[in-house]
Amino acid sequence: MANSASGDSMLDRLVRVLESFDTGRPTQTIADLARRADLPLSTAYRFVGELVERGLLERDESGEVRIGMHLWELTTRGSRALELRRLALPSMGRVQARLREHTQLAVLEGDSALFIERLSGASSGANITRVAGRLPLHASSSGLVLLAYAPAEVRERILAGPLLPVADETITDPDQLRRTLAHVRERGHVRALGSIEHHSLGIAVPVDDGSGRVIAALSAVLPREYPNPDAALAVLVRGAKEITAAIAGREGVAN
């Protein structure tokens, strides 16, 4: 790999530039990008120019830049997220239509739950989750399911902490977290009350790929006072089974 004089590889620079964008900050000036990506301004201008030329970034009328539609295209068309999402979307639509609450699909990515889809109705309440956004494994209902079925080394790494509180009711004690994960594996679901936001109840179930391997978590974010969480759980369990059937019907889909 060709490096600059500073030993900073082009790929590392590219990753820092891509990381400087976010759902809450889809466009930025080149000066802001340079600061966030830790690049000299002149380097940032030249590099952005090269990325824009190839459709990896786009410049809008005001001169701000954003992720290019062509990069989205290249990344999405071959991605595991798209394939899993495509197979899950019909079932997720039925779950959302029945619950009329946020319905989400997450996968384990690094040490987080990465959300690859979220469906919400007009009447659904506030929800911190974003498509392509992350939540901590120990705090979110999806994360607890993914962690319960994660490889042992991931589980032990997370249990070793730190387990930062996201809300008042986040589990931050490793022993309590270990017990919770054992319960998730016994019962095949989790209810996380107020662990991300005080007013929310997250319910999540595992989605397996048909061979018994858990590859995703299907979850709903309900208001804390939701009248019938057992019924919601039953809808999610059925949705997860449908997604498994859709995955198992296709070879080589979910990994």
Added chain:
Amino acid sequence: MANSASGDSMLDRLVRVLESFDTGRPTQTIADLARRADLPLSTAYRFVGELVERGLLERDESGEVRIGMHLWELTTRGSRALELRRLALPSMGRVQARLREHTQLAVLEGDSALFIERLSGASSGANITRVAGRLPLHASSSGLVLLAYAPAEVRERILAGPLLPVADETITDPDQLRRTLAHVRERGHVRALGSIEHHSLGIAVPVDDGSGRVIAALSAVLPREYPNPDAALAVLVRGAKEITAAIAGREGVAN
């Protein structure tokens, strides 16, 4: 930009590597990747290793590689496609629930219609469209709408040809295409019968951003013998209005 001895820039190599993946080919061996991306095998191995290290590509158990979930995440969370899709999805869901046929959203990208979302029911017929897939502007109903409202230079470039046939009924005569585009602008919709596939009728309408600028096409792919295409058109027109309202409710969303 640091170049290799051959003058091939790292970014160009990266783009070729990303382009070597496709919806129909989400995983590939490094040897295939090297051939498709026009890289010496040893370079491909080293480059893939560096991309895997940063989460831009992933290696599966068999040693094949695919687009990394982290690259999907970085690209999706800041993308215009995600934002437009998020605003359009509720309306698209209602259109799909009423028509029970493929419902799609496309944007103009380069000289193609790029599809950023597609919803299909279990009973929908065959459909060539893929999310993050492209279709030619002159052949698809979405493309005809996007072309009708495109900047004049794009329109003239496409009209200058070549206008390749995709199916028997694709418009390949520039004069006929020019008349069709004028009709689209007059009527605010297009019906393309058999222009992509003989058995399909595409109906598409423009989606504007609330300021009168067309930023996308909403379309349905119906069977050729669909009983009531006028009713389907009315559903699409209403869906497009809802999407415009959703976009106009947010500032700076759709570009």
